[in-house]
Amino acid sequence: MSPTGADIVFALLGLVSLASAFLVVISRQIVHAALWLVVSLGAVAGCYLVMTAEFVAWMQVLIYLGAVVVLLLFGMMLTRAPIGPSDDLTGTNRVAALFAATALTAVLAVLVVDAYGNSMLDIDGSHASASVIGEAMFRFWVLPFEALSVLLLAALVGAIAVTKPHEGA
């Protein structure tokens, strides 16, 4: 039960991810928050690699770090986000939010440690490479996959329809 190399690497990556996630929610500069989000999500991708989930890790890098953060930065530009520190990014209910988050952490952490405190993850044998995931995806999860592609199309059309200026208005 002594910590292995994978344990140490995972713990370091997890600490990086948690620290930068914390900076995302407390940062007073909106662009810095987006860049810390990149660090946090990148560290999570590294955690996926340690857990041998290669395909999910690269999907995380491509979609989250590549697309979602760029979309968020575009959204900031289009809504004229303040450059430089500003105090009105955070509301007035800080104490209540801190209490709720702390209570949630305590309950979930106690539950997880109590339930899985001694369980070990076997990361030597299983390698969920892209071919393995692809086979599972197109053999067992074809229907959800296709439904999801229709959902993406609907979201795309919906986003265009929502933001299109009405004629004559």
Place this chain on the structure above:
Amino acid sequence: MHLVLPLLLSVGLFSIGTYGLLVRRNAILMLMSLELMLNGVNVSLVAFDVYWKDLLHAGQSLAIFVITIAAAEIGLGLGILLLLFRAKGTIAVDEATELREELS
């Protein structure tokens, strides 16, 4: 490797996301906190997939589905935010308090 490490990372990301979602008033920062919460869920999905050595790889498939839905949600959410900005000139969520237009 201990299973409890990824689960604790998942708990931490989810709680930090909850705090951000409750405390931020800029809607784009709220979307970012939502991304953190979704990532927390994804970490535990992948961890349990590896833990149970699932032959169908349900956890990792679901994690990829969650990533896709998050991308769709961000696209649509930003569209709605742009509409809000065009109508009100701000995206602070506590200033969007009107449910109807002004009566003329």
